[in-house]
Amino acid sequence: MTTSIAQPYPTAYEQIAKSTIESGFTMASDVLTCSLLRTLASTKPSGRFLELGTGTGLSTSWILDGMDSDSKFISVDNDSKLLAIAASNLGHDKRLSLVNEDGGDWIKENTHLKFDYIFADTWSGKYFFLNETLALLKCGSLYIIDDMLSQPNWPEGHADKVSKLVSALEKRTDLTITKQNWATGIIIATKKVMTTNFLMNNN
Ligand SMILES: C[S@@+](CC[C@H](N)C(=O)[O-])C[C@H]1O[C@@H](n2cnc3c(N)ncnc32)[C@H](O)[C@@H]1O
Numbered sequence: 032m033t034t035s036i037a038q039p040y041p042t043a044y045e046q047i048a049k050s051t052i053e054s055g056f057t058m059a060s061d062v063l064t065c066s067l068l069r070t071l072a073s074t075k076p077s078g079r080f081l082e083l084g085t086g087t088g089l090s091t092s093w094i095l096d097g098m099d100s101d102s103k104f105i106s107v108d109n110d111s112k113l114l115a116i117a118a119s120n121l122g123h124d125k126r127l128s129l130v131n132e133d134g135g136d137w138i139k140e141n142t143h144l145k146f147d148y149i150f151a152d153t154w155s156g157k158y159f160f161l162n163e164t165l166a167l168l169k170c171g172s173l174y175i176i177d178d179m180l181s182q183p184n185w186p187e188g189h190a191d192k193v194s195k196l197v198s199a200l201e202k203r204t205d206l207t208i209t210k211q212n213w214a215t216g217i218i219i220a221t222k223k224v225m226t227t228n229f230l231m232n233n234n
Pocket residue numbers: 058059060083084085086087088089090091107108109110113132133134135152153154155
C-alpha cells in the first residue's frame with residue numbers, strides 16, 4: 032500500500048524518465064516522493080511554487096500535475112543539459128518558468144519573493160542559504176526536502192550535514208515539522224501563521 036501509487040502519472044513523466052536514463056543523470060527524485068509532491072501541490076490553489084534543483088524535470092512534472100491553472104512555478108537548476116530535457120517536455124506549460132542559474136545566486140537575488148510551496152532539492156535551499164530560503168515562505172506555506180535517510184553512497188561527512196540540517200529545522204520556532212521514514216526520508220515543514228500570541232512569545 033505504501034509503495035504503490037495506483038493513480039495516473041503526469042503525461043510527460045514517462046518521456047522525461049526515459050530521457051533521464053539516456054542522459055545518465057543519477058540524482059533523479061524517486062517516484063514516491065514525486066507522488067507526495069503532487070498531493071501537497073494540490074493543497075495550494077492559486078499558489079506560488081518554487082523548486083530548487085530541477086534536474087531533468089521529473090519532480091517538476093508531478094508538482095505541475097498537482098497545481099491548478101492559476102498557480103505559477105519557478106524551478107531553478109545550474110545544469111543546462113538537464114534543463115533542456117525539462118524544457119522539451121514541460122516548456123509549453125505557461126505556469127512554469129525554468130531558470131538556468133546557480134541556486135544560491137538566485138536565492139540572493141530574489142529575497143523579495145514569497146512562496147506557498149518550496150521543494151528544495153539541491154544544496155542551495157537546504158545545506159546552504161537555509162535561512163534565506165525559509166524567509167521566502169508565506170505563512171501557512173510548505174517547505175519540503177527529501178533524501179534525509181542514510182544511503183550507502185553518501186560521501187564521508189554527509190550524514191553530519193543532514194543531522195545539522197534536521198537540527199536547524201527542529202529549532203525553528205516559526206516552523207512545524209514532520210520527519211517521515213518513507214521513500215528517501217522526507218521532511219515537511221509548514222510556516223506557522225503568525226498570531227499575536229506567537230509574536231508576543233517569540234520576541
Ligand atoms: C537531486 S537533483 C534534483 C532532482 C530533480 N528534482 C528530480 O526530480 O529528478 C539536484 C539538482 O541540483 C542541481 N544543482 C547542483 N548544484 C546546483 C547549484 N549550485 N545551483 C543550482 N542547481 C544545482 C543539479 O544539476 C541537479 O539537477
